[in-house]
Amino acid sequence: MKRVLFTLMIMISGISLSQLTTLNPDTVCYQSAALSTYTIPSVGSGTYTWTVTSPGVITTGQGTNSISVNWSAASPGLIPNGVSVTYSSPAPANCPATPVNLNVLIYQVIPTITAIGPFCESDPCVTLVGSPVGGSWSGIGVVGNQFCPDNVTNGTNATSTVTYTVGSSGCSFTTSVVVPVYGTPTLSPIQHN
Amino acid sequence: MYMKFILTILIFFIVSFTFSQCNGTQSFTLTPPPTSGTYLPGQVVTMCYTMNGYTQAGTNWIEGFDLTLGPGWSTSAPQTAPANCGGNSTGGQWVWKTSVTSTTTPIVTVGPGYFFDLTIDGNPGNDFGDAGSCVWTFCVTLTVANVCTPQNLLIQVTPGSDGMWGSYTSTSCDVATPFTVFNGTINTVPIVLGPITHN
Numbered sequence: 001m002k003r004v005l006f007t008l009m010i011m012i013s014g015i016s017l018s019q020l021t022t023l024n025p026d027t028v029c030y031q032s033a034a035l036s037t038y039t040i041p042s043v044g045s046g047t048y049t050w051t052v053t054s055p056g057v058i059t060t061g062q063g064t065n066s067i068s069v070n071w072s073a074a075s076p077g078l079i080p081n082g083v084s085v086t087y088s089s090p091a092p093a094n095c096p097a098t099p100v101n102l103n104v105l106i107y108q109v110i111p112t113i114t115a116i117g118p119f120c121e122s123d124p125c126v127t128l129v130g131s132p133v134g135g136s137w138s139g140i141g142v143v144g145n146q147f148c149p150d151n152v153t154n155g156t157n158a159t160s161t162v163t164y165t166v167g168s169s170g171c172s173f174t175t176s177v178v179v180p181v182y183g184t185p186t187l188s189p190i191q192h193n
Numbered sequence: 194m195y196m197k198f199i200l201t202i203l204i205f206f207i208v209s210f211t212f213s214q215c216n217g218t219q220s221f222t223l224t225p226p227p228t229s230g231t232y233l234p235g236q237v238v239t240m241c242y243t244m245n246g247y248t249q250a251g252t253n254w255i256e257g258f259d260l261t262l263g264p265g266w267s268t269s270a271p272q273t274a275p276a277n278c279g280g281n282s283t284g285g286q287w288v289w290k291t292s293v294t295s296t297t298t299p300i301v302t303v304g305p306g307y308f309f310d311l312t313i314d315g316n317p318g319n320d321f322g323d324a325g326s327c328v329w330t331f332c333v334t335l336t337v338a339n340v341c342t343p344q345n346l347l348i349q350v351t352p353g354s355d356g357m358w359g360s361y362t363s364t365s366c367d368v369a370t371p372f373t374v375f376n377g378t379i380n381t382v383p384i385v386l387g388p389i390t391h392n
Contacts, residue, residue: 024388036391038390040387040389089384090235095234097384099386100388102389
């Protein structure tokens with residue numbers, strides 16, 4: 001019984017490990033200007049030929065076992081076999097290797113902010129609501145997840161750009177709204193003439 | 194039936210007497226050694242061969258060592274020649290030849306390999322061999338062809354007498370027995386690429 005249990009534990013841990021090391025599909029942040037570096041273990045001094053689905057662009061490394069790719073022009077969504085590589089052993093043999101492919105997911109999250117305002121300077125703080133939940137807020141008048149109009153202006157009309165940032169899968173996405181806040185009107189003294 | 198058996202034994206002894214096996218003890222080294230009976234495309238291998246002793250039946254002398262190479266070898270080049278046994282006072286030298294044609298009959302052409310040129314005229318086929326019974330060692334450099342097919346990498350060394358490949362007329366050592374050093378293939382195991390990683 002003990003042996004069976006032990007074997008089961010090994011199998012379960014093996015399954016967990018294989019899931020943790022899954023690399024396919026690769027995730028790339030939408031419109032990210034950062035270059036993605038793709039590498040395969042070296043198998044010799046032959047020629048590595050990489051193919052990247054357009055509009056992805058190989059910026060450096062073609063012919064080697066590591067390349068840099070610019071995905072900034074790619075649309076969101078899954079690109080099947082977005083990155084492929086094959087290998088040919090040194091001439092004159094030029095023995096080919098079976099190509100290896102990698103699916104690429106251009107990852108995008110579109111955050112939204114539930115409309116607020118306009119506010120009067122004297123209005124109380126309101127709770128900011130964004131989607132998906134779990135993001136962070138920033139901007140003049142923002143305190144935690146609340147917007148406090150009296151922190152925006154001191155008597156004059158003003159606006160605050162409220163930004164909601166969502167982080168997911170190593171990517172960061174933001175959206176903003178402009179919130180008008182009107183200062184408390186000041187009446188002139190009553191005059192008698 | 195009994196007579197037939199006796200006759201077979203008799204023929205065997207007659208043949209053995211007429212064409213004696215004159216070769217000494219043979220051995221070899223391969224550097225680097227093969228992996229599971231294979232070498233990689235383009236790999237360079239040093240083969241060293243040694244023959245210890247030679248039975249000079251009918252006063253036959255060792256004339257040379259002929260190499261038989263499988264199609265998987267692209268080139269063969271001399272490295273170190275055997276030392277002159279010095280049994281003949283006229284000297285002579287061991288030379289690498291890609292082809293040698295005998296003077297004695299039947300006329301045969303062998304090579305590549307190391308052959309003994311007694312008269313040092315560039316033609317080991319028109320004179321006698323290296324007299325004596327010594328230890329002959331030579332090394333050659335062999336290169337595996339750069340191909341993707343599992344071609345044969347046979348290496349055989351055939352010692353031959355001067356009565357067979359030179360100008361001597363005795364047939365007492367006319368048994369050309371190839372000594373197989375290696376009989377493997379080119380390793381054409383498919384190249385397997387690892388997974389693409391993104392960092």
